[in-house]
Amino acid sequence: MNAWSGQERDADVMGPTVTRAASAKSSPPPLKNGNELRQSGYLIAVGSRTARFRRKHRNKLLLIFLIMLILLLLCLAVAMTVLYVKQKRNKPIRICHTRECLRSAANLALSMDTSTSPCHDFYQYVCGNWAEEHPRPDAYRSYDWFREKQNKVYARVRDFLAKNTTDQPRPVQQAKDLYTACMDTETLDKLSLKPTFKILKSLGLPAYPTYINVTDDFDYSTYSFDWIEAVINIKTQLGMDVLIGFDIFTDPRNSSEYRLVMGSPETTNPFPSMHNEKKQHIGQKSLLERKIEKSKKNIRILNKKHGDNFESLESKDDDEKTEHIYKLFYAELIKLFILESGPKDLNLTELELDQNIFLAANEYYTMSEDMYELEADNDTSTDDDQYLDVPDYTVNEVQAHTDMIVISNNGTPVPIWKRYLEGVFNISDVGLDFQKDRILISNPDMKYMSLMAAYLSKAAPVTIELYIWIKVVEVMAVHTTTELRLLFQRSYDALRQHDLTMPPRSLYCASAVNDLLGMAVSYAIANPDFLTKTKPKIQIMLNEMKKSLAQLVSKTKWMDDDTKLATYQKITQMKTLIGFPNWLLEEGKLEEFYEGIEINTKTHLDNLINIIQVKIRKALNRFRMGNNFTWATDPTEVNAYHTFQENTITIPLVMLQYPFYDLGLDSLNYGSLGTVLGHEITHGFDNFGRQFDKNGNLLPWWTNKTIESFVNLTQCFIDQYSSYFVPELNEHVDGKKTLGENIADNGGVREAFGALKEHLRKHSEEPKLPGFEHLNSEQLFFLSYGNLWCGVPTKESLKSELSDEHSPQHFRAQGALQNNEDFARVWRCPPGSPMNPRQRCIIF
Structure with a gap:
């Protein structure tokens, strides 16, 4: 008989009940099989205490692990941040080593008088040694960047005219x-x-x-x-x-x-x-x-x-x-x-x-x-x-x-x-x-x-x-x-x-x-690549300048809304002539332009007169024709023009070269050529330019209220520039005579600076100028503007300048910057210092 059979188990379990006295010990429960004992809790498996420990502490270990991981990641992040900052601090500065940058850096460094505080006399700081590096030739009463560039242009023209060349248009040979x-x-x-x-x-x-x-x-x-x-x-x-x-x-x-x-x-x-x-x-x-x-x-x-x-x-x-x-x-x-x-x-x-x-x-x-x-x-x-x-x-x-x-x-x-x-x-x-x-x-x-x-x-x-x-x-x-x-x-x-x-x-x-055959000379020195490389950049700069002026106008409080709207329209319709006429390099156009001119290599005075006579006849014959808005100057003239009655700005070819452009960095270009362009743009809205509307017509387009406010603001400029004293002559600048040009100078700097900030925002950060790594782009902008007006005057030239509608160059630089709060901020000039006066004159 099987003792573990289910029948015996049943019989054993189901046997008669034994009654015991209350004082008797209780008997152990009947023997059960393993499963039942486990279910009843009497049997404990071998090692079950460790398992229960693991179950109890498993969540705690996971939490500790996660905390440690987080701490590790945090430490890693801190370490990476420290390394990044350290690397950024010690990162090699990106420096511009192009020919243009090196030339600009050398010029600025040699021209500056760093013993002078830029907040005391910025012109002296920027131009104090310019005369030593650019001695005035005896042939000139004064000498500056404009004269130096014009001389180089004439030298280049001379070298070309003296050289034997072939396959040139007839007017070039006549030149x-x-x-x-x-x-x-x-x-x-x-x-x-x-x-x-x-x-x-x-x-x-x-x-x-x-x-x-x-x-x-x-x-x-x-x-x-x-x-x-x-x-x-x-x-x-x-x-x-x-x-x-x-x-x-x-x-x-x-x-x-x-x-x-x-x-x-x-x-x-x-x-x-x-x-x-x-x-x-x-x-x-x-x-x-x-x-x-x-x-x-x-x-x-x-x-x-x-x-x-x-x-x-x-x-x-x-x-x-x-x-x-x-x-x-x-x-x-x-x-x-x-x-x-x-x-x-x-x-x-x-x-x-x-x-x-x-x-x-x-x-x-x-x-x-x-x-x-x-x-x-x-x-x-x-x-x-x-x-x-x-x-x-x-x-x-x-x-x-x-x-x-x-x-x-x-x-x-x-x-x-x-x-x-x-x-x-x-x-x-x-x-x-x-x-x-x-x-x-x-x-x-x-x-x-x-x-x-x-x-x-x-x-x-x-x-x-x-x-x-x-x-x-x-x-x-x-x-x-x-x-x-x-x-x-x-x-x-x-x-x-x-x-x-x-x-x-x-x-x-x-x-x-x-002077007499300027377009023929321009043809000889014009580079066809200019039309595809340089000209588009200048057009972008001009558009940025116009936008900058529009933004300045929008912030003015002295202009009413009607005048602002008319101003925006005039800015939008302002035409620009850049470099040289588009027709200049077209075949046959130059011959057409100088038709009728005859030149003889043995009759100098007759040549001059013949050219003059041809120009007179053409001018008279154009009387019945409509104005075709021709160039105000030859492309070889170192100058820039705003033609009021045509609402047109002309920027000759040679102004788009060193030392006014092609300086290596945008901050330098905007500080030099950009301020020149801004000057010409502002002329359309100075004390005389405001008389002409968007079509160049002498018609009232400012409201009386705006004109009154404008006139009141101009008094500040008159007083400011009249306070500038020329010790060599014991005379003051005429603030009223120079008003229009002073307004143009001030507006030009503001427009160019605003255009530069927008330009830099759209493009990557500029590299540093060698030797000027401690200066940022905004400081270089003002440095370039000050350098634009460096020159060597004489008593005679100063006397001539005081009778002119322009202020002497020293004051052209000083005045515009004294009125510019961005200059004071960039150069950290203390309030009340000469270059950060308590009162500023501002129109645009």
Whole structure:
């Protein structure tokens, strides 16, 4: 029998119950199989205590592990952060080692005076050593980046013109021939004054002034001289204004048309100058602004090299010296022409001849001063608004008005104006309609024309001839013999009371060719890659500048909403001419542009006159044509222009090169060229530019409220710049005269800085400039702007600058930065320091 069978188990379990007394021990429970014992909790498996421990602490271990892992990761993160920071601190600085960066760094480092605090005198800090590194050549009264660049341009032009080249357009070869003729001084000396005598004859003028009276039997009472015919010939053959000023300008109220304009003489010297003084960085003058800012003194073309005749002037005061120098110059000029022409009927002794010559020089000087007084009276009015509303007249109305003034001054009226205009247009294809073709004449110009007519009505014909003769001869003679050039040079020196070395003939001739055939020269030096590489970058910069100005306008509180909207529209429609005309490199276009010009390598003066005559005829023929918004300057001129009556900015090719552009870093480019572009853009909204609307028309587009607010703000600029003192001259800057340019300077810096910040935001961080690793991009921007105005002035040049509409260069840099809060922030200038004043002048 199986003892573990299920039956026995059942019988055992189900047996009869045994009853025990209460005091008896309880018996152990019946034996059960393993499963039942386990289920009953009596049997414990071997090792079950460890398992229970693991179950109990498993979650705790997992938690500890996670905590340790987190701590490890945290430590790793901290370690990585420390390593990153340490690596960033010790990371090699990215430095720009390009040729452009190295050149810019060297220039800045050598120009700076680091012993000066940038917060005390930033100009001295940036430019303190510029003069030492860029010594002023003796040929120039002042020297700066603009002059240095222009000299390099002329040198480049000279080298090209002197080089044998083939396969060039005809005008380029003509430019070379013009240069060759200019350089051929041997032929010029051999021809002597013969070319000049020929031209004088064609103008209706004698070989020497009739006033000299070289014969005893000359009757002055019967002498007559047709001065009107003479000035017509001079205008049409030489392009020169004598007594009467005439030109064709864009209509101030309709920029798409041309108008006839008359007044005081404007073009007094149509020929290239022997001394190309520095041209200021300015906006292109409109007709009206040229009238407002026209020089009050006739410009005489005199040159240098001290001679014994001038050394005795030391004891005389300045006015007497000037008068004596001019009279002596005119006397020597007249005598050279008399001796060269060799009159056969000369009945005077040498002493008598000299006496007559000095009397003639004195008479010319007297009339010259009288005419100067008439022009000065025209220019000295302080009310500029009289030029902004220029009336127009029929030619008969002009004649009637001037006749009235002539009669009131006891003179005899003669027909002048219709005859003059007909004579000038006689060389063109245009016929004037004197009922429809009204003439623009400002009130001051009408006054001049009337008084001039009255003066001539009573002047002796022989004196009028003398006056016209000298006016013409003094601009032509310098382009003839060596003897006459030296005469001009000595006189030029004596007027300035010190010697100035005459520029090399090669540079003068290169400059002359550039002035007269600028587009042909530009073709020769233009790089076709410019159109695809540089020009697009400049267009981007200009767009950024315009956007920056728009943002500044949006923040202004003195402009109302209507004026702001009109300003945005003018900014948007502002046109730009960059580098050189698009047509310049097109086949056949250059020949078309210079059609009609003839050049001979043996006739220098005739070449100059031929070019002038072709340009005059083309200008007259364009009178009936619409304004095509041509370039305001040649691509080789170191300058930039804002043409108000065309709402156009012109940036010549050479301004897009070192030292104004291509400086290696955007911060440097924006600080130099960018501020120049900003200057020109702002001109459209300065005290004069605001007169012209988006189409370049002289129409009111600012509300009266905005104009009033603007005028109030300008007083701050007037006061600020008037406080600048020039110790060399013991004079202050004229804050009112320089207002427009000061506003443009200030606006240009703000616009360029805003454009740079936006530009850097879109692009990766700039590398550092070698040697300037401690400066950031914003500091380099201001450093570049200050360096733009470095220069070497002289007392004479400072005097000239104080009579100009621009402030001296030191103050152009200082003033704009003193008004700029970003400058003070970037350079950490303490409040109240010279470069961080308590009060700032801000318009844009």
